[in-house]
Amino acid sequence: MPASGNLQPGETPPESDQVSAPQGHEEHGPPRGTHWMWVVGILVVAGLFVVMFVGYAAGLLD
Incomplete structure (x- = not known):
């Protein structure tokens, strides 16, 4: 098991879970x-x- 901070960029420790x-x-x-x-x-x-607004405006609906 590598020591903490001893990983190169892009490496995944073997005990890590995958999120995909x-x-x-x-x-x-x-x-x-x-x-x-x-x-x-x-x-x-x-x-x-x-239609209701036009009806009230035209006086058809009271």
Whole structure:
């Protein structure tokens, strides 16, 4: 076992653990359509607010 501080740059002591081991699961993002559903939902809600605002401005909704 080499003494502490006796390692050359790039050498790994044999008792060191590796951090690149598999974690047992893969990280996946949400399904492809999920972000489009959020965009459409936000646009629908914003559109409803615009329709309500225009209706109040035109005097159609009291």
